[in-house]
Amino acid sequence: MSKRAVDTIFSATFILTDLRMILRETAPTHQLDSRQREEAARLLDNLERQVASLKQELLK
Amino acid sequence: MRCGAGIEARQVNELAINIDPIQAGGRLTADAMKAIIAYGDGYSVCDNCRKPNRLDYISKPPIAEFHKEVASWLGMDVVRTVPGARRAFQAVARTYVGKADPVLLTSLSHYTEFLAVEESGGVAREIPADPGHIVTADAAAVKAEEVRRDTGKYPVLAIIDQVDYQYGNLHDVRAIAKALHQYDIPVLCNGAYTVGILPVDGKALGVDFIAGSGHKSMAAPAPSGILATTAERAGEVFRTTAITGDVSGRKFGIKEPAMMGCTLMGATLIGMMASFPHVKERVKHFDRELANNQAVLSDLLSIRGTRILSEMPRKHTLTRVDTTASFDTVAQTHKKKGFFLASDLGAKGIAGIIPGATRIWKFNTYGITAAQAQYLATAFTGIAQEYGLAIQ
Numbered sequence: 001m002s003k004r005a006v007d008t009i010f011s012a013t014f015i016l017t018d019l020r021m022i023l024r025e026t027a028p029t030h031q032l033d034s035r036q037r038e039e040a041a042r043l044l045d046n047l048e049r050q051v052a053s054l055k056q057e058l059l060k
Numbered sequence: 061m062r063c064g065a066g067i068e069a070r071q072v073n074e075l076a077i078n079i080d081p082i083q084a085g086g087r088l089t090a091d092a093m094k095a096i097i098a099y100g101d102g103y104s105v106c107d108n109c110r111k112p113n114r115l116d117y118i119s120k121p122p123i124a125e126f127h128k129e130v131a132s133w134l135g136m137d138v139v140r141t142v143p144g145a146r147r148a149f150q151a152v153a154r155t156y157v158g159k160a161d162p163v164l165l166t167s168l169s170h171y172t173e174f175l176a177v178e179e180s181g182g183v184a185r186e187i188p189a190d191p192g193h194i195v196t197a198d199a200a201a202v203k204a205e206e207v208r209r210d211t212g213k214y215p216v217l218a219i220i221d222q223v224d225y226q227y228g229n230l231h232d233v234r235a236i237a238k239a240l241h242q243y244d245i246p247v248l249c250n251g252a253y254t255v256g257i258l259p260v261d262g263k264a265l266g267v268d269f270i271a272g273s274g275h276k277s278m279a280a281p282a283p284s285g286i287l288a289t290t291a292e293r294a295g296e297v298f299r300t301t302a303i304t305g306d307v308s309g310r311k312f313g314i315k316e317p318a319m320m321g322c323t324l325m326g327a328t329l330i331g332m333m334a335s336f337p338h339v340k341e342r343v344k345h346f347d348r349e350l351a352n353n354q355a356v357l358s359d360l361l362s363i364r365g366t367r368i369l370s371e372m373p374r375k376h377t378l379t380r381v382d383t384t385a386s387f388d389t390v391a392q393t394h395k396k397k398g399f400f401l402a403s404d405l406g407a408k409g410i411a412g413i414i415p416g417a418t419r420i421w422k423f424n425t426y427g428i429t430a431a432q433a434q435y436l437a438t439a440f441t442g443i444a445q446e447y448g449l450a451i452q
């Protein structure tokens with residue numbers, strides 16, 4: 001059992017959900033203001049960490 | 061992109077500003093989306109169901125606490141979750157309405173209120189709205205008396221929409237309830253467009269029941285909603301089962317027949333619960349929603365010939381508009397006829413207006429940002445200018 005892999009899957013999908021909300025808030029142009037860009041960058045960095053963790057956990 | 065065989069992934073709220081009149085308040089919060097990811101399986105909230113085996117007693121996830129919080133938030137004593145406000149109408153009607161009993165609705169009532177009365181064998185009697193499309197306490201009292209003259213008895217129940225679906229007008233439920241209570245008529249406030257949108261206090265309204273819609277106004281998946289009532293009425297509408305199987309001798313504990321036992325047993329309930337903290341907060345800021353609505357209306361009204369049919373100034377973001385003398389004049393000669401408006405709006409990333417409608421139509425700006433409201437306003441005037449309509 002890999003609890004870590006499961007947690008990471010949820011974390012990653014939750015991060016994607018937060019990114020989805022940014023798309024909703026900025027529809028239809030999806031032009032992000034500085035605050036939204038900062039938030040998106042933070043989320044994407046975190047998402048990359050989750051994906052790296054998943055690779056490590058599932059493909060070891 | 062597909063999310064299942066033959067099922068396109070729905071992306072309307074990501075790609076467009078969606079002003080569909082019935083969808084605005086039901087758009088999910090991020091927390092609701094996350095909760096649904098975790099609780100999408102069938103009986104997902106039932107893992108820790110223990111005796112007395114009823115949904116509103118489950119403490120993990122905190123469903124019992126949620127019920128108490130919703131009741132308190134609405135100024136009522138007891139709440140149950142239901143699959144949509146219509147099921148709340150049905151539960152109340154089944155409790156109080158018998159064959160041929162008169163029930164007060166209004167000339168602006170939602171069709172499901174009629175169906176709830178019909179299914180219970182009752183007779184619908186409509187309180188007429190005034191010329192401004194407002195239902196008044198005086199009209200309610202007059203109708204109650206009229207029913208008494210016609211049938212020999214007063215109505216057994218009244219279902220009053222706090223905000224109606226046709227004009228989005230706010231009706232004085234408090235005054236109406238006060239008037240009808242003089243005849244001992246219990247009052248169910250249909251808060252499908254208010255609970256989760258603006259502050260609602262059942263005690264201040266003086267009503268016996270409040271129905272709310274999760275998918276219409278509480279940022280929850282469909283079908284979901286709530287039925288709230290007073291301690292006095294709870295034992296009637298939430299009566300517990302007394303039936304026994306004649307062969308098995310089985311009884312069914314404290315299940316409630318009007319609720320058909322447990323109600324929302326998975327994603328719908330967890331979605332409503334996850335959104336609830338945000339919903340509680342957002343109702344405090346309804347003034348911002350009205351400001352966004354006003355920004356759009358100002359531009360719409362600048363297009364000569366356009367009229368707002370809803371009460372003004374607006375007290376709700378659901379708005380009925382008449383563009384017979386503006387956009388519909390374009391439709392008369394446009395190759396797409398009345399479909400041009402929805403088509404042109406769609407090209408600008410705006411969705412939710414009924415295709416083909418250029419005369420009388422509705423839209424709802426609830427939940428959009430100020431920037432999106434400005435974009436929407438400019439889109440309307442931009443289309444008008446494109447076709448040579450005068451801007452005042």
